[in-house]
Amino acid sequence: MAAKLKKGDKVVVLAGKDKGKQGEITSVAPKDNKAIVEGVNIAIRHTKQSQASQGGRIAKAMPIDLSNLALLDANGKATRVGFRMDGDKKVRFAKTTGDAI
Numbered sequence: 001m002a003a004k005l006k007k008g009d010k011v012v013v014l015a016g017k018d019k020g021k022q023g024e025i026t027s028v029a030p031k032d033n034k035a036i037v038e039g040v041n042i043a044i045r046h047t048k049q050s051q052a053s054q055g056g057r058i059a060k061a062m063p064i065d066l067s068n069l070a071l072l073d074a075n076g077k078a079t080r081v082g083f084r085m086d087g088d089k090k091v092r093f094a095k096t097t098g099d100a101i
Contacts, residue, residue: 003028004081004092005035009101010072013040013064022072026061034063073097 005011005025012022023037041062049055070078071094079096092101 003030005066005069005071011035011037011069012072012078013037013068014070014078015068016041016064018064025069028066029063032063033066035066035069036061036063037069040064071101074099 005028007025007028009025010022011025013019018040021040023039026036026038028035038061041064042059043062044057045060047053047055047058071081073079073094073096075097077096079094081092081101082095083090084093085091086100093099094101
């Protein structure tokens with residue numbers, strides 16, 4: 001199945017403790033049906049100091065389920081994603097505006 005949400009997409013959180021927050025997808029794990037969104041679902045991780053990095057409490061973005069995310073359209077509103085054929089290419093489009101993404 002084709003991916004409705006991809007790395008670099010601007011999304012809004014629909015449910016959970018960060019409901020309403022917006023951010024950009026930094027990575028997607030289709031096998032787990034999860035994505036990491038910049039500035040959303042932040043957890044504090046305690047890390048040991050090493051030669052490469054300073055230790056301490058580090059804020060880290062944790063994965064969030066794809067069902068709790070919606071793509072932002074050109075108007076800045078949440079939209080569902082559809083697929084259509086433009087010539088011989090399959091493209092994603094926003095259901096609210098009909099514009100190709």
